Amino acid sequence: MKFSDEFEARFTEMLTHYPTRRSALVPTLLYAQDEVGNLSDEVIAELAQRLDLTELEVRNVISYYSMLTTKPRGKYNVQVCTNIACMLRGGEELLGHCKKKLGIGHKGTTPDGLFSLEEVECIGACSWAPAAQVNYDFHENLTSAKMDQILDEYKKKGTQ
């Protein structure tokens, strides 16, 4: 399995951070997921081999972390927070709005593969609730209208 040079550089560096190889698993998984989109069987086999783990061990770790996924996601992963601060400020309504707009539910992916939706716990943006995270970008003080605008922009970017 072939990764980008950037991944390889990061991986090599990561190995120097820990006393044992296996410790590099979690960051490596995240980098691989960012690059491939999801942690496919192929990725799992490759990383298990590189870090001297069994595939089962790699799967165990993946299943523990909700940010890691083995199933393909949309290009943009929309993560709407419904934890207490966001909930009080309309986070649940915002999630409902996204569901309607994208036509998908929690952990769903649109047929065009552009968007995935996820209801998430606190993303640490309580001061600017309600908040959502699309891939690694934060969007704050959201309303339905603002959310529409954001999603449209991503759609435009994604279909260009």
Place this chain on the structure above:
Amino acid sequence: MGIEVPSFCYYPGLSLQGACRMCVVKIEKMPKLQTACTTTVTEGMIVATDSDEVRQARKAMVELLLGNHPLDCPVCDAGGECELQDMTFSYGAAESKYMEAKNHKEEQQWSPVVYFDRPRCILCYRCVRVCGEGMDVWALGVQNRGVSSIIAPNESDHLDCEECGMCIDICPVGALTSGAYRYKTRPWEMNHVGTICTHCGDGCKTTLGVRRCDTGAEIVRGDNRDKSGINNDFLCVKGRYAFDFAHHKERLTEPLVRKNGKLTPATWEEAFELIGKRLREVRDQDGGSAIGVIGSNRTTNEENYLLSKFARSVLKTNNVDHHRTADYPALAAALHGKPGKTASMRDVLNAPAILLIGNDPTNQHPLLAWQIRTNVRLRRAKLYVINAAPIKLRRQAAGFALVPAGAETKAVAFLAGDDSMLDQFVSETVTREAWLALREKIRGEQNMVIAFGSELRGHDIEALVNFASSLTGAKLISLGDYANSRGASEMGLYPDLLPGYEPVASADKFQKEWDSLPAETGLSLPQMAEAAKAGKLKALYVVGSNPIGRLGIDPFVFSKSFVVVQDMFLTETANIADVVLPAANAYEKTGTYTNTCGDLQLVKKAGEVSNTKPDFEMIVRIADAMGSDVSGLVPFGSGTHSDMGQTRGAQSGEADRHAVWLEAHNLEPKMTPFDPMAILDEIQRVVSGYDVSRVNLLAGNDQHLEIAESGASSIQPPELIVPAHDDLFSSGTLGRYSKTLNSVFENKTAVPEVAAD
């Protein structure tokens, strides 16, 4: 100390988990309850293991565990031997505050022998740890998080593993159950008999759960519940499941006599009469040397001794042999007069260093592999492996050297200081420097256990013993393949050796004991086949062995010989016999086994299949039918007084222990010539090294035998050793009749049901 701290996740010898919170205790000056399993005891610490607070916490834990656990104990396979059930009984969390529905998941079958029922699982992770740390298989893991955590097999919906069943045995509840045993019986309906496994040469104690059935007593389960054996917790797939051959549909349950060319059912009397008459005729007309005797690697020491004695003193022949899988005589010869140089299986667990030359213990000696892994893991023993294949134990090795196939012997010479073949050994993986460094390290080890496979034979073993003698405290183990291969060796199933490796040529002791023995060395197994071909071997008596199926001997060479076979099945060898006697297996009789290390253990009768007989009884019956004086063969009737309880003393009221005591003090009269204990008396008196404590033996303890006092032995032709090449899922001819062994997909050699073709 008698203080009990309850736990689910804690297990001796495995890493600490701190998952179940049952072992919480109150430690003074610590704010919260602490888990006893993970807290290191320090000076001056004051711990309350049982107080209202502690009890309350434990009760709450049980209540939480029961929150999702089905309360259908009456139909659970673990009911009656469930730790959660016991704990609920102790802490009384009988009522629940939960209204929520239980989270149900369907039961899964992970392999023919492993079933997993998620709702019953209490997530103690014992299975995960014993599979990974203990077995080095790592086939089980935990997926997801929190309340949705689940034990998962390595192949998503099934297991690809060694099928040892350790996970089932260690499971405190009924989450992991055995496909071979589940829903067959309730645990309290069984009798539990601790006996020795009949498969490989390691001598694990297996506890057989036995129940009455139409044909006698059926073995329904194998485990190691009493943990008193040399194997402690361990059993492999064979020890745990491969007892099922006993009720295979092809099991012979009546004697067969060849009539008009066909094997036809006959009565025992008819069969014995015919055998007695024919063997007597051959002996009296053609002489004893026209009779061949082949013994077994799975019959008891008593049977092997008796067979050896019967052959020599009744049949008057030294043509005695067995399927040899290791060169024990060479070890005896090399260690003659050098006491304390062999290691027991228990020694492997505690030795500071282990050198393994040849063999693949993971497959061929699973207990040895377990002992080595455990020792390396818990005591940081140094393991050095010299092998022609990258065997799995290299993962535990501090030093691993790959040698060309067949060059193990040269490696011994190298260790001893001969550098002439070093160049041949050097490869990309093991450089010259690495070899030299390995030798330095090995030479520096003290009290090392050296285990070697059948790659080393004859003079190679002598060379190894010489090398070992140059080290401080080194002890040896010779690895043979079957449950009583060592016993067969030590009881003299050789054409030139008598029990205790006494050469036939200088057997004054046995001349006296056994009365007039044939003086000439007999024929080995291949020589017997040759003699038969030449028409010189008129009769062949085979006890529990399948030389035609296993050693590739042409069946037609015996077409003119009178062949008698004692076996459980119509093997390739039984197929050509004139008389076949249905034998009981090692789980159906009493006696002793000597494992490959030389540890003597008691074999106890567990199962029973009616109308089969132990080989012991059959040998005696044949001797009787030949008109021989049976009391000369088996010293029975020697007990002089019976005891009605008056000598009981401190043991008063304990019937079983009393029986043990009586037998140990020879107060139990051996009233019948079928009593193997009568022969054991003779073995202990006559065979060097076997004079160990009878009380210990009868109490089920293993005792290491001293080989150094044996006879001078002699060097055997190395080509007579034919390794069985069994793996975890095969076991000679016997393994073909175990449904379970053939059902697991890991068994690459699985054969269809019809075995004797």
